[in-house]
Amino acid sequence: MSIESVQEFLSEHGRGGAIRRTDGSSATVAEAAAAFGVEPARIAKTLSFRGDSPETCILVVMAGDARTDNAAFKARFGRKATMLKADEVEALTGHPVGGVCPFANPESATVFLDTSLKRFDTVFPAVGSADSAIELTPAELEVLSGASAWVTVSRLA
Template identity: 55%
Template sequence: MSIERVREYFKTKGIEERIQEFDGSSATVALAAQALRCEENRIAKTLSFHIKEKVALIVMAGDAKIDNPKYKAQFGTKAKMLSFEEAEPLIGHAVGGVCPFAVNPGVEVYLDVSLKRFSTVFPACGSSNSAIELNMEELEEYANPISWIDVSKLPEGSQQ
């Protein structure tokens, strides 16, 4: 079970007790926000993509969407998400629990600037009913990203 992979990873960092598990699902931004009693935009959703020959995860704010022109400028290709069936074997986590922690070797992680609006955010922890609250420095340390990128667009009226 991939939450166990994440728990073991966080145990090496001394923060495994910070993982929150819920009775109900937190598999979507709306469900996670409900379980955590926070705004949807503070959910750090992790989207999975094929980028040429690689698999990449982009962690972004719950209210952000991929901005296709920005994505193409960043990666030199159109955005192509992994299918439901591809997620677990390629990343190590199933859809609903995809997170940037304890992923399969070779999976690249990027953090989107849409997250920087918040002092803390809530990424999943490898299952469809888990999350952890992290500040930006912790997220960067534990996700070990290639870099921060800007490939998102926010709803009208939101600040980047």
């Protein structure tokens, strides 16, 4: 159901036809990079962190070669960077593990974009399934995701 809701959302914003699908998995950065023929750093992975309450989460979209900087995360969000457990991900994001994306999320999920993405002309976030992506500029990603802010909560590997 997740990819259908994202497809509908992107169609409403004139980008429904830009979704790319692969026959294999694109659930990891390495798989997505291979499937879509781009360097791993350009995969815009969406990480799911615990929010202020058990019913909320923080989604941070960062470059595929970036890692969470725990001190920067705590300084920005005032809390430890605690990833959601697999069984919580779909309930709080509306998307399955491997397909979590910054689009068509429920109100329980707040999206932030990490500045690690700004060094690329285009990036490839998932679109609600473990076999899909869309190519967007960082500016398009900002608009379509409805991101709350750009943050720097990563460090490059």
